[in-house]
Amino acid sequence: MTMWADAIRAEAFRLSKSRTTWFWSVFFAPILMLIMGAISSFVIDANATKLAADPEAPPELTQMMATTPLDLGQAMVTNAGNLSNALVLLFILIGAATVYAGDYRWETWRLISARNTRPNLLLGKLAVVTGLSLVAMLAMLISGTLSDLIQAAVFDRGLTFTMDAGDVGQFFLLAGLSLLRILQFTMVGLLAAVMTRSLLVALFVPLVLGIAQFFLPMQVLPPMGFMPDSWLSILINPGGALDSIKNLVRGGEAAAAVADHVPVRAWISIALWTLLPAAGAIAWFNRQDLSKE
Secondary structure (H helix, E strand, O other), X not given: OHHHHHHHHHHHXXXXXXXXXXHHHHHHHHHHHHHHHHHHHHHHHHOHHHHHOOOOOOXXXXXXXXXXXXXXHHHHHHHHOOOOOHHHHHHHHHHHHHHHHHHHHOOOHHHHOOOOOHHHHHHHHHHHHXXXXXXXXXXXXXXXXXXXXXXXXXXOOOEEOOOOHXXXXXXXXXXXXXXXXXXXXXXXXXXXXXXXXXXXXXXXXXXXXXXXXXXXXXXXXXXXXXXOOOHHHHHOOHHHHHHHHHHHHHOHHHHHOOOOOHHHHHHHXXXXXXXXXXXXXXXXXXXXXXXXX
């Protein structure tokens, strides 16, 4: 345990010196979302009369232009379920790929592997990526709250804050599932980094695989007779599997739309796509010749 803690401290210290990684992985997406949210509020407010008269306007727009007070507590619960959106996954992957493949790029494995066990070194990197993900999620949550405050100011809406014990539990469950999705997504990058010793491969393989996992169950498999809630569709799409679990946590109509057999299949899909790449990376790394970097 002490050696693992040493690995975490060493990796965290190195990451703390990389300002570029921190900016792109943690701060860029929240800043971009805040700017886009503010622009959207001003544009919608400028066209409020036209949009209010449009019977086909999305309900989200009608809700934004409502005069009822904006509940920041409920907005935070909603935002907690969106902390692993595509934009967050894209930019947190930059930091994860840098951590996982950085020692191959700078040829430093030979220096640090003599001071600790190989599993501890990889698990230390995983712990640091987990911490980086938590900071990125916190930044996104703050960005979402600021965006809600701007929205309330633009549309002259009052502010309230309601969050009971059930809402608190839902908030942490949704945030935890979002963190699990981020870690699962980056596990593929860890395996790719160890197998290929390449930062670019660690960056692009999860992206390509994630795009394929999104489109296959929706467009390719249904014509072949595999519906979105079938075993195959759920197993190849861990992101969709986690979305189903989130809907169960949200309750209401979202939970009612999840079939009874989906949760078990969803958890199996999530476990496989999280644990197998991690185990594969550790096994490969243990047998790897680090003298040929």
